[in-house]
Amino acid sequence: MAKFRFLQTPLELKSLSLKNRLVMPPMCQYSAKDGMPNDWHFVHYTSRAIGGVGLIIIEMTNVAPNGRISPRCLGLWNDEQRDAFKRIVDAVHAQGGKIGIQIAHAGRKAQDCDDVVTPSAIHYGQEDFPGQHLKTPRALTEDEIEQIIQAFQQSVKRAVEAGFDMIELHGAHGYLIHQFSSPKSNHRDDSYGKDRFLFGEKVIKAAKSVMPADMPLAMRISAQEYSENGYDSDYGVQMAMRFKAAGVDIFDVSGGGNGVLHPNHHPQFNAGYQVYLARKIKQATQLPVIAVGLLDDPSLADHVLGIGDADLIAVGRGLLRDPYWYLNAQYKQNASDSTGVESVPPQYQRGYM
Numbered sequence: 001m002a003k004f005r006f007l008q009t010p011l012e013l014k015s016l017s018l019k020n021r022l023v024m025p026p027m028c029q030y031s032a033k034d035g036m037p038n039d040w041h042f043v044h045y046t047s048r049a050i051g052g053v054g055l056i057i058i059e060m061t062n063v064a065p066n067g068r069i070s071p072r073c074l075g076l077w078n079d080e081q082r083d084a085f086k087r088i089v090d091a092v093h094a095q096g097g098k099i100g101i102q103i104a105h106a107g108r109k110a111q112d113c114d115d116v117v118t119p120s121a122i123h124y125g126q127e128d129f130p131g132q133h134l135k136t137p138r139a140l141t142e143d144e145i146e147q148i149i150q151a152f153q154q155s156v157k158r159a160v161e162a163g164f165d166m167i168e169l170h171g172a173h174g175y176l177i178h179q180f181s182s183p184k185s186n187h188r189d190d191s192y193g194k195d196r197f198l199f200g201e202k203v204i205k206a207a208k209s210v211m212p213a214d215m216p217l218a219m220r221i222s223a224q225e226y227s228e229n230g231y232d233s234d235y236g237v238q239m240a241m242r243f244k245a246a247g248v249d250i251f252d253v254s255g256g257g258n259g260v261l262h263p264n265h266h267p268q269f270n271a272g273y274q275v276y277l278a279r280k281i282k283q284a285t286q287l288p289v290i291a292v293g294l295l296d297d298p299s300l301a302d303h304v305l306g307i308g309d310a311d312l313i314a315v316g317r318g319l320l321r322d323p324y325w326y327l328n329a330q331y332k333q334n335a336s337d338s339t340g341v342e343s344v345p346p347q348y349q350r351g352y353m
Contacts, residue, residue, distance in 0.1 A: 003333050006305035008300065008343075011054075011248060013288060013314065015214035016166050018098055018312075019343075020054040020095055021305055022326050023290055025252070025314035026102040026168070026220075028059045035062065035075025037084045048319055049097030052203040052326040052343055055312065056092060057168055057218075057252075058085070058101040060175075061159075063151040067105035067176070068117045076103065077151065082158040090161040094343075100166035100218065101159050103207070105148060107176030108137040108185070117144070119180050119199075123231040125227070125260040142190060145199065148176070153206035158188060167207060168218040171200055171243070173257030178222055181239055182258050184230060195243040204246040218290070219243055220252035223277040226266030227259025233277060237284045244285045252290040252314070272300055277311040283292050290314050298329035327352065 011018045031040045031327075048056055061074040068075065075081055085101070092099040099272030108118035111133055118137035132147045140148070156167055171177035180192060180199035187211040192198050200219075207217060221243070222234055223236030240251055255274050256266060267273045282289040291310030292347075296318030304310050318325045331352050345353045 002206070004298070004302050004330065005078070007302045007313065008330070009207050009305075011132070011288075013166075014216045014266050016055075016098060018054040019020050019096065020052070020326070022052070022054045022301075022313040022320050023255065023312050024027050024048050024053045024056045025290075025292055025316050026057045026059045026118075026170070027316055027320065030070055030072040032072055032074045035065070035068070035073070035077065037074060037081070037083050037088060038287065041074075041106075042088050042091065045099070046091040046095065047323040049092040049095035049099075050345055051319075051322075051324040052190070053097060053319065056097055056099045058088070058099065058164075058296075060102050060104045060106075060170055061155070063103060063105050063148065063155040066110055066113050066117065067148075067151075068109070068113070069106045069109060070111050073106075075169050076101070076155040076158050077157065080160050085159070085162040085164075093163070098165040101162075101234075102168040102170050102220065103152060104170035105152070105176040107174075107179045108266055109134065109174055113305050118176070119185060119192065122187065123186055124174070139188070142192070145192060149199070149202050149206050152203045153210055155165050156207040157210040160215070166216045166218060167211060168220055168252060169200075169203060169207060170220050170256045171239075172220040172222040174222075175257075177203060178258055182225065182231060184225065184227065184259055197239060200239075200243055201246040204248060206244060208247040216249040217247060218250045218252050219248045220254060222257050223281055224255045225258050226256035226261050227264035228265060230259060230262070231267055234281055237280060240281050240285050245285055248287070250288045250290065250311075251278075251281050251285065253281045254292050260336070270294065271297060272304065275309050282308075282310065288312070292316070296325070298333060 116137040278291035288311035301313040
């Protein structure tokens, strides 16, 4: 079995110094009450830091109560939530890891909510989208849009105060920023409809205004929509270029999420199925990118880095199954000479020798 050549390579991005190229992407746990992180989140994230993950990104954390996907989602709309996150941040740092947080608003994908909001009053596409109960949303007023931009800014400010190493804005998967960016879901006739990237641009600038100058800002984008009449990857490039100009430092490149899947408008869901999108955004913007999409085979992850299609690899399902995915992958790749055992916590090293 080929040894790692790239996955364990450090990376520097502004003030963010990563010991390897492995990212734990945001994955909702639906385990919060009143938006507050609790012991589940503490153990969940800290264990991945013990397992050697270079960058952990906290799951979608919302700027307002009606911005949550579900009532069990995390929030960062008050200082009590901020202080609870600090406990997790400090624990990850104590294990040598770096940690970011994904700031978001669900828009029309909010469930069990009496005030579902979006750019235009257009339903997602099905009354019952796989396991969800989505309502027809109401269109935001311009004053409300400005209030949401300020809510993003305040949540980012709290994240900085909690000690996070980077911020990610969620502009993908059919949530509010994506809803504004997409011709499918934004039919407004005001400035936010005439310029569909304006909302995302304003959120980025608001976030940057309360972040240290050397702290990187990531943005997750759907570089292509997978639903009927969804935009293609050329439109995704236009979006990325606009958001780069607004201040994004790194793109977390995904796809889909804004409407029901259409059989003729999405790739086959095989290993590495979204890497082509990461490559396209990287080449167009000349910014570093995180690749996602069934990359939990270590050899494949290392290969994607090696050929330059991405700068970081997000492993989601693999890290849900195994908090020590990275340590175990290193062991299997390098077992013949115990290379990499120094990265294993001393308490566990005899298991890797």
